Amino acid sequence: MFQKIKIVYDLNFTNYYKHNKPLVMKTLLQKLVSIVIFASIYFTTQQLHAQCGAGFTNAQINFDMHYFETTSMPTSPLNFAIGKNKMRFAWTGTNTLNGTVATHSGQGGSFGAGNDMQYTVGNGADTLVFDKEVSNLRFSVYDIDNSQRMVVTARNAAGTSINITTLARVSGSTLTTLGSGSTSASATASSTAVANNATNATANVTIAGPVKTVILTFTKATGTDPVFISDITACNNNTTTGVFPTNYQAISTPEAGQPHYTVASYGDSIVAVDMVNNTVQLLYEVGNTNLIDTLFPPAINSLAYDPYNQVVYFADNARARRNLSLFKYDVKTGVKSTWVADIRTLGIQIFGNGMGSGGASFYDGALYIGQDMTNTSGTTEPATVYRIDIDTITGNALSATRVWSKRGYDGTNSVYDWADFVINDGVFYNFNSAASRAANTGIEHISLTTNTVTNGYSLGSTIINGSQSGIAYNGTIYHFHDSAYQAYNNAGGFAARVTYSGAGT
Numbered sequence: 001m002f003q004k005i006k007i008v009y010d011l012n013f014t015n016y017y018k019h020n021k022p023l024v025m026k027t028l029l030q031k032l033v034s035i036v037i038f039a040s041i042y043f044t045t046q047q048l049h050a051q052c053g054a055g056f057t058n059a060q061i062n063f064d065m066h067y068f069e070t071t072s073m074p075t076s077p078l079n080f081a082i083g084k085n086k087m088r089f090a091w092t093g094t095n096t097l098n099g100t101v102a103t104h105s106g107q108g109g110s111f112g113a114g115n116d117m118q119y120t121v122g123n124g125a126d127t128l129v130f131d132k133e134v135s136n137l138r139f140s141v142y143d144i145d146n147s148q149r150m151v152v153t154a155r156n157a158a159g160t161s162i163n164i165t166t167l168a169r170v171s172g173s174t175l176t177t178l179g180s181g182s183t184s185a186s187a188t189a190s191s192t193a194v195a196n197n198a199t200n201a202t203a204n205v206t207i208a209g210p211v212k213t214v215i216l217t218f219t220k221a222t223g224t225d226p227v228f229i230s231d232i233t234a235c236n237n238n239t240t241t242g243v244f245p246t247n248y249q250a251i252s253t254p255e256a257g258q259p260h261y262t263v264a265s266y267g268d269s270i271v272a273v274d275m276v277n278n279t280v281q282l283l284y285e286v287g288n289t290n291l292i293d294t295l296f297p298p299a300i301n302s303l304a305y306d307p308y309n310q311v312v313y314f315a316d317n318a319r320a321r322r323n324l325s326l327f328k329y330d331v332k333t334g335v336k337s338t339w340v341a342d343i344r345t346l347g348i349q350i351f352g353n354g355m356g357s358g359g360a361s362f363y364d365g366a367l368y369i370g371q372d373m374t375n376t377s378g379t380t381e382p383a384t385v386y387r388i389d390i391d392t393i394t395g396n397a398l399s400a401t402r403v404w405s406k407r408g409y410d411g412t413n414s415v416y417d418w419a420d421f422v423i424n425d426g427v428f429y430n431f432n433s434a435a436s437r438a439a440n441t442g443i444e445h446i447s448l449t450t451n452t453v454t455n456g457y458s459l460g461s462t463i464i465n466g467s468q469s470g471i472a473y474n475g476t477i478y479h480f481h482d483s484a485y486q487a488y489n490n491a492g493g494f495a496a497r498v499t500y501s502g503a504g505t
Helices: 238-242 248-252
Strands: 024-025 056-061 078-082 085-091 094-102 116-121 124-142 149-155 166-169 176-178 186-187 203-207 211-219 224-230 232-237 260-267 269-273 279-285 300-306 311-316 325-330 336-339 360-363 366-371 382-390 397-407 417-425 425-433 443-447 453-457 467-469 478-479 482-487
Touching: 056 078, 056 124, 056 238, 085 232, 094 467, 116 124, 116 397, 124 238, 149 203, 166 176, 166 186, 203 211, 232 238, 269 425, 300 366, 311 366, 366 397, 366 417, 366 425, 397 425, 425 467
Parallel strands: 078 397, 300 360
Antiparallel strands: 024 260, 056 232, 078 085, 085 124, 094 116, 116 224, 124 203, 124 211, 124 224, 124 232, 149 186, 149 211, 166 203, 176 186, 260 269, 269 279, 300 311, 311 325, 325 336, 360 366, 366 382, 382 397, 417 425, 425 443, 443 453, 467 478, 478 482
C-alpha cells in the first residue's frame, strides 16, 4: 500500500506509460528531490548550404526526417519545424501533396540531397510562410518540365515585396530563367519530359531576405505533372528563433544532501524512484477518469512536465477507443483538466492507436508529443513527433508543428516503434524498440537545428518494448525497464543494471 503524499513542491515529469509496463518520467521536486527527466534524441550530420553571419543560426527542414503514409496524405497546410522557428507549407488549385520520396535522384548542382517533397502541380500555388522572418533562404525545385512554368515571389513581415536574389538553372539545364534580382522571377520549361535522374530541369532559389512568405505559382496549359521541392535551409535570427537553450533541466538540481529521484507510472499512479536508495514511494494518484480501456488497465501515457509553470501534460492509454485528447494536471492547484479535447484541431494527423502509445517531453517552453502508428502488419503508418507551442499568458495550445517522422511498418515488419524519447539541449534522443529495426536505429541522436542524424547505435536487444529513457538534471541519460535502470554513456553503451524496489514495483 502506498502512503499518499500531498505534493506542494515543483514537479518535473517526462515520459509515458506504454504496453502496460512501468513508465519512467522526468520529474523535479525542488525542495524534496531532484528529478531525472526523460529524453530521446536522434541526431545526424548533413552540410547546410545557407551561410549565416554573426547573430544567426543555420537551420534546415530535412525531408529524410519526414515520412508520410502513402494512402492518407495530410491536408493543407502543414507546419514544419525549422530549428526553433517553423514554416507553414500550403498548396492550392490543382496542386496536391504526394509525400516525401526518393524518386528524384538528379540532385547534382542543387541545394538538396536525399528525399524531397513531391507535389503534383497544374495551376496553383505552393506557399511557404515562416513564423519569424529568415535570411539567406535556399532550396531547389526539381523536374520542371512538360511546358510547366514557375513564378517565384516573396514578401517580408510587413507584406512588402522583396527581391528574389537568384533563380538559377543548373549547368546544362533546359529551363529558361528570368527575373533574378527582381521581385518576380520565373523558370519556364520546354515541352520535353525530363527523366527523374536528370539535372537539367532544376531551379535553385536563393532569397537574401529577411523573408517571411514565398509563393511558388505554377501554371500548365493542360493536365498536371510532378515537381519535387528539396530540403530547405535558412538562417534564423538568434534573438528570436536561433539557439536552443542548454541546461534547461538544471532547475531539477537537488539541494545539498537531498537524494536524486526519478518518477515511474504504475497504472494511474505516479511514484518517485529514489536513485540513491533505489526505493519508491507514491507521489500522487491521477485517478482513472478518462483512463478506461478495454485492452489495458487504467493507465496514463505520454507524460511531460513543464518545470517552470508546474503543469503535467499527459494522454490516456485508451488505444482501443482511439483517444484524441491531451490532459493537464496543475501541481500547484491539484486540478486535472482537458487541455486539448481533440488534437486533430491542431493539425496532428491520427492513425489507429490515437494518442495511446506515443512518447512526450517538455522542452524550451513547448510540449513535444509523439503520435504512434498501428502495430499491424500491412500498414505503412508513421510514428511522428509534433511540437505544440503554448501561449505564455493563457497556457493554451497554439499550434502543432511536425518535428520528425518515420515509417513504423514496412508492410510486413515493425521497423520503428517507440521505447521512449526526450528532448534536451537541442537534441532529440530517440529509442526504437521495433523488432525488425534497421542497424544503428536502436537509439539515434537527432539535431533539432539541422533536422539530421548525428549518431545512431543498434544496441542489440537492450531497447525493448515498454522501455523508458530519462535524463538527469546533470545531463546523464538513463534507460529504464522492469524496475531497473542503466546509465547511458552517449556512445551506444550502458552501465550495469540497477534495480529498485518498493510497493507497486
